[in-house]
Amino acid sequence: MIDLYYAPTPNGHKITLFLEESGLPYRLHRVDIKSGDQFLPAFLAISPNNKIPAIVDSQPVDGGVPLSLFESGAILQYLAEKTGKLLSKELRERTNTLQWLYWQVAGFGPMLGQNSHFTHFAPQPVPYAIERYQQETKRLYGVLNTQLEKHAYLSGEHYSIADIATYPWALIHERQRIDLADYPAVRNWVERIKNRPATIKAYSLADAS
Numbered sequence: 001m002i003d004l005y006y007a008p009t010p011n012g013h014k015i016t017l018f019l020e021e022s023g024l025p026y027r028l029h030r031v032d033i034k035s036g037d038q039f040l041p042a043f044l045a046i047s048p049n050n051k052i053p054a055i056v057d058s059q060p061v062d063g064g065v066p067l068s069l070f071e072s073g074a075i076l077q078y079l080a081e082k083t084g085k086l087l088s089k090e091l092r093e094r095t096n097t098l099q100w101l102y103w104q105v106a107g108f109g110p111m112l113g114q115n116s117h118f119t120h121f122a123p124q125p126v127p128y129a130i131e132r133y134q135q136e137t138k139r140l141y142g143v144l145n146t147q148l149e150k151h152a153y154l155s156g157e158h159y160s161i162a163d164i165a166t167y168p169w170a171l172i173h174e175r176q177r178i179d180l181a182d183y184p185a186v187r188n189w190v191e192r193i194k195n196r197p198a199t200i201k202a203y204s205l206a207d208a209s
Contacts, residue, residue: 002026002079003056005046007033008206010109010168011072015053016205017164018076020198022085028205046070057082073105076161086161097155100147100162104169108144111136112169115176137176141183144170148185159193167193 002019004026006012019026031037031052038050047054047070054070061082069075077098080087088094115133118126144166147154154162170190173180180187193199 001058003029003058005029005031005043005052005054005056007031007052009033009052010172011051012053013168013202013206014072014165015055015075015079016202017167017199018079018086018161020202020205021159021164021196022079022083024079024083055079071105073101073165076101076165080161086159086164088158088160093156093158097160097162100154100160101165103143104162104165108140108166109169111140112176119177120175134177137178141170141173141178141186145183145185148189153189159196163189163193167199 002024004015004019006015006028007030016028031043033052037043038047038052043054044050046056046068049070051070053072053075054068055075057067057069057078060067069078077087087097111133114129115137118129118133122129144154151157153159154166167190170186171194173186173190180190
């Protein structure tokens with residue numbers, strides 16, 4: 001059983017998307033980040049960086065004591081390796097999946113997050129920051145579109161944890177002032193993932209939690 005500590009943010013959705021795709025049993029624990037639940041000692045014992053998502057696996061493969069893990073990319077890789085799903089064992093496909101996963105956690109997510117912060121949450125406008133992160137957002141969408149023009153999914157022809165990591169951020173493109181008409185391969189990829197049964201279930205659980 002996986003205990004998932006979660007909020008309905010792009011990073012939180014990554015893990016419910018994987019768990020629904022894999023069929024791995026889990027319990028959902030809502031972390032109210034607006035109320036500061038992420039700073040409570042019990043949560044910090046699992047996620048010392050005070051960020052969601054985090055998991056506790058009560059049945060790790062090594063048979064040892066429960067294993068806790070934070071950072072969405074690390075969680076996705078761990079769960080993929082535990083289940084043998086959504087991460088190929090073939091060297092080249094696996095390596096390609098991991099490089100796109102790391103691209104998302106190191107660039108696509110953080111840059112889009114800064115875009116959103118300076119556009120919607122900064123206490124006063126900072127024109128330089130707004131323009132800088134908007135241009136970087138467009139550049140990253142261009143990188144994503146170029147890859148998806150060549151392949152059905154980020155790491156090739158198979159849906160993987162790289163797609164799961166990237167999709168929740170691309171889904172909220174309007175908030176980033178991005179028009180997917182300018183990135184047609186991304187638009188088609190988003191629509192295909194949106195209609196997967198596991199995606200529908202993961203997002204419905206978010207609405208209900």
